[in-house]
Amino acid sequence: MAKMTLEELRNLRDAKKKEMTQRDTNDKSAQIIIGMGTCGIAAGAKEAFDAFLDELNSHEIKDTKITQTGCMGLCFSEPTVEVDVPGMPRVIYGNVDGKIARRIVKEHIMGKALVSDHIFDKPAADIIK
Amino acid sequence: MHATICDLITDLTQNSIEAGATEIHLKVEETKTNLNVVIADNGKGMSAEILGKAKDPFYSDGQKHKHRRVGLGLPFLFQTAEMTGGTATIESEEGVGTTVAFSFDRANVDLPMFGNFATAAVTLMAYGFDGNLIIERSVNGKSYSASKNELAEVLGDLSNTESLTLLKQFIQTNEKEILNPNI
Numbered sequence: 036m037a038k039m040t041l042e043e044l045r046n047l048r049d050a051k052k053k054e055m056t057q058r059d060t061n062d063k064s065a066q067i068i069i070g071m072g073t074c075g076i077a078a079g080a081k082e083a084f085d086a087f088l089d090e091l092n093s094h095e096i097k098d099t100k101i102t103q104t105g106c107m108g109l110c111f112s113e114p115t116v117e118v119d120v121p122g123m124p125r126v127i128y129g130n131v132d133g134k135i136a137r138r139i140v141k142e143h144i145m146g147k148a149l150v151s152d153h154i155f156d157k158p159a160a161d162i163i164k
Numbered sequence: 165m166h167a168t169i170c171d172l173i174t175d176l177t178q179n180s181i182e183a184g185a186t187e188i189h190l191k192v193e194e195t196k197t198n199l200n201v202v203i204a205d206n207g208k209g210m211s212a213e214i215l216g217k218a219k220d221p222f223y224s225d226g227q228k229h230k231h232r233r234v235g236l237g238l239p240f241l242f243q244t245a246e247m248t249g250g251t252a253t254i255e256s257e258e259g260v261g262t263t264v265a266f267s268f269d270r271a272n273v274d275l276p277m278f279g280n281f282a283t284a285a286v287t288l289m290a291y292g293f294d295g296n297l298i299i300e301r302s303v304n305g306k307s308y309s310a311s312k313n314e315l316a317e318v319l320g321d322l323s324n325t326e327s328l329t330l331l332k333q334f335i336q337t338n339e340k341e342i343l344n345p346n347i
Contacts, residue, residue: 036336039337044334071174076174099325101290103290
């Protein structure tokens with residue numbers, strides 16, 4: 036692809052907007068929060084970011100948000116990623132490399148099942164009572 | 165030290181975001197011999213006393229994490245400079261801002277790999293802060309610049325998959341052009 040200008044980017048954006056089917060615009064979309072502190076970066080959080088974005092794209096999932104945060108205090112299990120899917124417990128996953136990021140998209144976000152072997156923080160107490 | 169220069173750049177630019185900067189200039193220049201980076205912000209800055217401590221890996225202001233006794237971002241920079249015969253400086257004035265600059269010898273065998281600049285740029289622009297981030301990138305005289313405010317104006321919310329994908333394509337195509345010696 037040739038170098039993209041801002042104008043071309045705007046046109047692409049407008050074209051995508053037209054393509055969009057009507058979406059639920061309330062807060063129901065899933066959110067992926069990647070720990071991007073010094074520890075996260077050092078452990079490969081950017082690889083996880085790329086893998087999440089790529090996997091979401093390959094399944095044409097467009098309503099999931101990817102955001103970042105600083106160190107969550109779990110430096111030993113970086114990259115750490117918090118995943119919030121409406122109707123499911125909020126989960127913090129540890130040691131999320133590219134492969135695990137792709138599994139999270141397939142199993143958790145699409146399949147609505149937790150990736151149990153990488154859960155660092157168990158679901159909140161009110162959920163497992 | 166960080167595994168790649170781009171990891172280092174991400175980490176140090178985040179410091180500017182965390183310092184509440186409304187304007188951050190990130191300049192990343194590769195010449196035939198050198199890698200020159202400047203990160204200048206108008207964030208809260210540091211007093212001379214704090215600035216002295218900031219280079220100490222066992223210092224943190226304790227605001228992010230109450231019991232934390234380490235802060236490795238800047239120490240990683242000075243470690244890399246020291247181990248590879250490069251230079252690194254930090255200047256800061258309380259209430260005015262901070263400028264971090266470094267210059268590394270690209271031929272030094274101990275220099276970490278450069279890494280993936282497109283992802284570094286995308287993650288920084290999408291970090292979720294109100295200020296602007298202006299990236300000036302050049303390789304052997306060819307350059308492009310990108311402004312977070314301009315891109316956000318075009319793309320809207322920078323956290324959804326679609327915007328992030330377009331943002332990444334934008335940076336990637338610009339990177340490709342300046343990295344291609346035949347254009």
